[in-house]
Amino acid sequence: MSETYIPLSQVNTYVFCPRRFYYESVEGHQVVNEHIEEGKIKHEHVHTAVKDRKKGDKTISRRQYLASDTLGVSGYTDLVEEKNGIPYPVEFKKAGVGNWLNDQVQLCLQGLLLEEKTGVSIPHGYIFYIGSKRRRKVPFDKELREITREYVAEARSLLDSRKIPKPIHDNRCNGCSVRSICLPDEVAYLHELDERPKRIKPALGVDNVLYVDEPGCAIKKTGERILVAKENEVIRDIPLIHLGQVVISGNVNLTTPAMQTLLYEGIPVVFLSAYGRYHGALTPQVSRNSLLRCAQHKVANRPEACLDLSKAFVRGKVANMRMMLQRRKWQSADSTDSALEPLLANIKAIQTMEKRIDKATELSELLGIEGNASAAYFGAFNFMLKSEMGFDFQRRSRRPPADATNALLSFAYSLLTADLISAIQTVGLDPYVGFFHQLKYGKPCLALDLMEEFRPIIADSVVITLINNRRIKPEDFTQSHGGWYLKEHRRKVFYAAYETRKNETITHPLFKYKLTFRRAMELQVRLLAKYLTGEIDQYTPLTVR
Template sequence: MLCAGKIQGVLSVEENSGPGRESPVQYLPISAVAEILYCPRNFYYRLVEGAEDSNAHLLEGHLQEERRNERERLVREKALQLRSVMVSSERLQLLGVVDVLEERGEPYPVEYKKGMRRENLNDDVQLCAQAMALEEHLGRDLIRGYIYYAGSHARREVYFTEELRALVESTVRRARAILESGAIPPPLADNRCRGCALQSRCLPEEIKYLKGESPGPVRPVPGLNPGRVLYVDQQGACIRRKGQRLLVTMEKETLADIPLCNVDQVVLVGGVNISTPVIKLLLESGTPVSFLSTGGAFRGVLEPSLNRNCILRLAQYGAYFDPVNRLNLAREFVRGKLANMRTMLLRYNRELHDTEIDAAVRRMARYITAAAGAGEPSLLLGLEGMGSREYFRVFGRLIRREMPFMFEGRNRRPPRDPVNAMLGYCYSMLMKDLRSAVALVGFDPYLGFFHEAKYGRPALALDLMEEFRPIVADSVVLTAINKGMISETDFEYRLGGCFLNDTGRKKIYRAYEERRQQQITHPLFGYRLPYRRVFELQARFLGKVLQKELDRYIPFTVR
């Protein structure tokens, strides 16, 4: 087959139809097969898990490709050039796109690379595989091809020797072996990982460090998503589209005009309207939209299609139905929550020297030890409840500023005092972030290991949220009170409960955003990263535990 087009993913082709037909044949992308010689793990993530992660290097390459393809046919220096020629090999069961097919006396493929001229065997294999596919359709042997390096504006000639052709065939066999086994190749954790778009998914240095195979990892490369959130809670406001910009309007007044590229997440509170063109734009750009009530209840999320990583979800379901694995994970979630609660009390009591807090800290230490060895889910649930009650029994003592309201214990649905109103609101925003993190990784957010599966409850997001409740949500509330950011005028009483009003919600948004963007030193790896990145990191570690890359889940605990 020879035609113009692009290749994405794996194409299944039916050999024949009717009763007794053979299984569909998988045609593999040539570029992905060649990637095995550079990084087998990259091949696995791209082909098995359907990873589409991108970074600045890939985006630059795509832009260069678009500029090349503006003209499909070109005569240059007495050579005929055809661009983006799709080829396939029935014998090797490969599909690919030849960047440029030139003919100057004889046909030859040209592969474009964005960097400087270099000798990369995987590039040679990719070019040779394209040539072998072309040979099937042209009915003639191809002797050589070229790799053009945009960074140095130079070509490198590649001869299609018998040795290179044999390497192509052995690489294809290796690719199919990885697909059939389903096993994740080990990480490389060397210079090839620097600048890789899959680094935040793969976590090569972290995996090797946790296995005791390497020193501590370096600071992770920042992602393309800086975590910018657009909060809209002006009741009656509407979000409209203007090209690639989002307009927040109220009747005929424009409240905000924001480029889509500056928005990574949208949160709508209460009666805010959003137009269909905006919804389509956000879905196309992969930008999730969360919905909260004015009282802080999480209503749901609008997000792009379900992550294609069904392999991870199968592992998640398997662990859920294994009582031992399920209890092991639940113990770690509870241990992380209680440990961080205890740390919060210790931090504040360095200045308070409160004997009641001291006593609570000692009792919580016993609950943490007991939780680590709990042999039954019911016992673990009881220990989590006792530890939480102990924590909230003295939580009000952490408030250092005189306020006209008091905290006398946890209450909700509805919250009956300002502190509980803020706690509930922050928990909803935290849960929204953790739900986005588990969905991004590829989990089913509704099937957890500690929280029971109930209709509509994002149990896994709640599981991972436990260790972050005290150090993110509770910390935001205490900071807002103790630093005088919030006052009694920021609340309203209605329907038998206490709720943040418009000005109060805005203050809590700012405080919460400051906390989720705050840099913290990772307790295991020693590098610094914002809390919002830690949410995703913990979700990815959980995935690697479920897929047997790591032995156990380690909760994120602070000192």
């Protein structure tokens, strides 16, 4: 028998949905939603309210631990009633009423474990429904006993094989805590088993972001809240429940209690330099999903697989760069204006590069295609900026940024890098093992891979909007060490614009439902994970129209 015991509750989960059992027992996902939280609260009430006692001719005991080497199952009973020397398991469920096979199997399994422990034959047990305060008698007949043993064997087989089951894709998905991980509607559609999903489900990733860049500020913790204080004055007061990420830029103090609390709550802290360059992140415990990371490493070690994925990343980036320039062309009152000829020529150059992507046979060739397309895009970038705003952009420069526009682009890319790293870690992948960007110590290669499709439509779009709406002006910059940098007091404007852009909705090119850019980042990482594990046949980048 295996040394690993299957928890009683997980056998219930397997009967209800083998795929959910896989995510929880094999990959280690433990997601708490309102339904699970409600059940936990009601069970805790049972365990504290019910005491071991005698009631007439019955003896009532709570939370007995049971284990079986024969079945390889262990767990706690909610209640055991003993009458005339025969123990009867009682399982509490939060529902008002029900007749669910998974609950009956869990109860029968408790009966089998009690029989093995006591040597007494147990004819039945009870399910108590907390919602209606009624209980239902469940006979442990031959059929239920056989079914229970079969389900335990199937669950054990799945644990050993580690092969993910297909989505159930029915009403059981409603309210499921792992739905945002499972993506049953999306996977079913990609396998042509159903129509397109009508809407995206709630995300598990970063929601509200706290930006702190004022020198001398301290981030503290009090109760269930995070405070930002300066010289004993509280500047921000945010409940932990409303916080998804903290971004610190420059000389800001993070206290040890605040740091420990953020780690415990699973809230990452991103560190940027005073000039907005990404330095690193304080991340919560790495996902326990080692199987997913093993699949990632296997693909990363196969050159042909890396090339296929890299083509998808580049295809998304180039298509979105072309679309950004085409939007500028469509905004022109006269598309035949000779002043637009350089813009049209660069759009054509990008289209030429697009046609070459799928024909690339080496990663170095693909890098050349991506580089040429980017050069054409940035060669026409100035057309997307209103000339009267005083920003003159000639070419892309990074370290240091050679002008104000480059400073804004670099700042936006730093924030985008941090967001992609957070999404990657939420899903359970390794942000430092990529496919298009080759391995280099300290380089978040996978984040840079996934950034490609988002650069034009999030980062570049924010920069263009800030300049053209005169929310950032040339005098908002300072020059230092040969580079241009946004002044500290203007960064709040940039942060606000960046968050606004992430909350804007788009139509997903594959599923055709509406979702925010913020949600799209996590969704794309999850789709990549499903490709890496062989659950879907290809990765499709996010493109806009």
